[in-house]
Amino acid sequence: MGYTLCIIKPDAVSKGYTGKIMDDCIQAGFVIHGIRKVQLTEDQAKSFYKVHEHKPFFRPLIEFMTSGPSVALVLEKEDAVDAFRDIIGKTDAREAEEGSIRHKYGEDNRRNAVHGSDSPENAKKEIAFFFANIDLI
Numbered sequence: 001m002g003y004t005l006c007i008i009k010p011d012a013v014s015k016g017y018t019g020k021i022m023d024d025c026i027q028a029g030f031v032i033h034g035i036r037k038v039q040l041t042e043d044q045a046k047s048f049y050k051v052h053e054h055k056p057f058f059r060p061l062i063e064f065m066t067s068g069p070s071v072a073l074v075l076e077k078e079d080a081v082d083a084f085r086d087i088i089g090k091t092d093a094r095e096a097e098e099g100s101i102r103h104k105y106g107e108d109n110r111r112n113a114v115h116g117s118d119s120p121e122n123a124k125k126e127i128a129f130f131f132a133n134i135d136l137i
């Protein structure tokens with residue numbers, strides 16, 4: 001079985017989409033293996049998105065990700081990373097496929113409702129960023 005990290009981002013949490021997104025994950029065959037509501041600090045957000053630190057959108061991304069609570073989920077499914085990226089759709093919610101999570105709940109290329117890990121190696125690191133072993137089933 002594979003695992004991936006999903007973050008329901010502050011835009012979606014503040015609009016009340018947490019339950020709908022979790023249900024979409026379950027209906028798509030993912031098992032929720034761990035769950036935590038978190039308020040990212042500036043340092044945590046910068047560390048999580050370190051790979052983007054030299055991009056022009058880094059500052060506004062950090063402001064967005066620290067603007068309110070997020071919900072982190074560990075999702076389990078065969079080929080979880082690719083399967084989850086398939087159901088979330090493209091980064092820019094305006095270009096995401098109809099029916100995808102970002103299309104349904106996101107707004108644009110920053111406020112796009114969810115994060116999904118982009119490789120099994122990064123999924124492992126990102127899960128460890130948010131969860132201790134004791135938090136996982």
Ligand code: UDP
Pocket residue numbers: 057060061090091109110111112114115116118
């Ligand atoms: N992002 C942004 N502006 C951009 C591109 C990305 O604010 O022009 C944000 C967006 O929230 C995205 C995150 O930065 O989800 C990480 O970008 P990445 O290219 O890794 O996209 P993802 O893997 O999340 O689809």
